[in-house]
Amino acid sequence: MTPSRIRTLAVVGTGLIGTSIALAARSAGVRVALEDRDERALAAAVARGAGTPLSEGGSPADLAVLAVPPRAVPEVLRDARERRLAAFYTDVASTKGEVVRRAGGAPDFVPGHPMAGAERSGPDAADEALFRGAAWVLCPGQGTAAAALDTVRELVALCGAAPLEMDADEHDRAVALVSHVPHVVASALAAALRGAGPDVLALTGRGALDTTRIAAGDPELWRQVLGDNARHVARELVEVATSLSWVAIALAEVAERGDRRALDRVTELLVRGCQGRAELLDAVRARR
Amino acid sequence: MTPSRIRTLAVVGTGLIGTSIALAARSAGVRVALEDRDERALAAAVARGAGTPLSEGGSPADLAVLAVPPRAVPEVLRDARERRLAAFYTDVASTKGEVVRRAGGAPDFVPGHPMAGAERSGPDAADEALFRGAAWVLCPGQGTAAAALDTVRELVALCGAAPLEMDADEHDRAVALVSHVPHVVASALAAALRGAGPDVLALTGRGALDTTRIAAGDPELWRQVLGDNARHVARELVEVATSLSWVAIALAEVAERGDRRALDRVTELLVRGCQGRAELLDAVRARR
Known part of the structure; x- marks a missing residue:
């Protein structure tokens, strides 16, 4: 133009x-x-x-x-x-x-x-x-x-x-969800991979590569970003951490007792994840 | 060939x-x-x-x-x-x-x-x-x-x-790290986005799109995969959930007390995330 x-x-x-x-x-x-x-x-x-x-x-x-x-x-x-x-x-x-x-x-x-x-x-x-x-x-x-x-x-x-x-506050909550929380999550995932060794990491497919891509962002810059939006990010992050803890507990039950019914809770999260992903794609496509 | x-x-x-x-x-x-x-x-x-x-x-x-x-x-x-x-x-x-x-x-x-x-x-x-x-x-x-x-x-x-x-057990721990845990993490993140509404989701950039891509996987299939590798996935997932909880707590302190020193813990995770991501890229590149 x-x-x-x-x-x-x-x-x-x-x-x-x-x-x-x-x-x-x-x-x-x-x-x-x-x-x-x-x-x-x-x-x-x-x-x-x-x-x-x-x-x-x-x-x-x-x-x-x-x-x-x-x-x-x-x-x-x-x-x-x-x-x-x-x-x-x-x-x-x-x-x-x-x-x-x-x-x-x-x-x-x-x-x-x-x-x-x-x-x-x-x-x-x-x-x-x-x-x-x-x-x-x-x-x-x-x-x-x-x-x-x-x-x-x-x-x-x-x-x-x-x-x-x-509105500015609406924006800040939104970016916590769609940008800041994903950054912290990608960082936590990439941090868990640290020290796993080349043999383990060589097994990585496109999934973990995509999921950790943004973890490479400048830590000093992101420290500022997260600090400036601390309240919204903390709140949304707790939700993600809680979901992960629930899945970990369910899987520990499966591993210890061999009772696969605990997997229902895992399926529930996976289904909600599919729905969230579908809503996300719809919204991004509608923008274009 | x-x-x-x-x-x-x-x-x-x-x-x-x-x-x-x-x-x-x-x-x-x-x-x-x-x-x-x-x-x-x-x-x-x-x-x-x-x-x-x-x-x-x-x-x-x-x-x-x-x-x-x-x-x-x-x-x-x-x-x-x-x-x-x-x-x-x-x-x-x-x-x-x-x-x-x-x-x-x-x-x-x-x-x-x-x-x-x-x-x-x-x-x-x-x-x-x-x-x-x-x-x-x-x-x-x-x-x-x-x-x-x-x-x-x-x-x-x-x-x-x-x-x-x-070795089969070495494989199972490795795939927990590089495949199964990333899937659960992407699902938890996508689940948190569910119901956020089109205006919020329209703000999504490439970061959250990449980070949630694998969440679209078939829940029934993944239920089986996670159940079959429950012990290893549970163990690694706890680490990620704990990292996220620590960051949430630090950010809540920043939001409540305005004391940005708590951000040091956030930076620490971000730096470890950068290192993990770099190791991952090195390993994947070496494979080619």
């Missing part, structure tokens, strides 16, 4: 997400100015062709993407406004409750969260197609300017994603 | 695994005779071009694959021998301890387990490439005839898989 509202884009934070957005914008013909406190990350993003380093004193960009950690968003936003970095602002923080509480409500800021990531991080892993077909949550408030929302929606569209407006 | 030992193959049980083996054998020019108690499954496999229905009274095949549930293997093997179905026999049961205890030790039988599957079951889901690049465990005993082992190894090779000889 050809953007009509965004001719110039500023991207603060040239990690995986920021650089991927910059690459998608560049592909659509947008002029992109990049900034990162980490000079190596900035240089790597520039080398990827994601844009040119932001020069001080230029005219404000049409939109600035603050692709920084959630807890840094309010301060980076304040600083960006002081510098008149852009007409409008959006962020990409993976939890929104805290951001909206501390920085929401302004007419020029649309809190956002593109629902995509990769097991690798940093500008070298960036990919202009990262968001294609993904959902991109926007949490505008009552005071958000229509022009700000329209501009951010244009960014979402030029990244090939589908915008989805949602 | 062109098989030298297997000119005729009998396949008893034309589900996903049996039919996939039959298709791979047919592609290599082997004559395949098929048998299934379920006439529809047999007809579907024949319609897929996997072979022709087994006719009584023919000369014995070079090898028979018993692609039936683990607990049925000893009886099906006894029956096949009485009928002089083949010179040698192998099975594909996903747990081996029980099969080896009840039917192992004979010179003509090589217990086996191809480490591949799919989220769909039945002959319609069969794929001659299903085993390509996968490990295929063989559990020969001291009494196994060399010719039997060589013949089964040829079957493994013509399916494009890599044979791996292993």
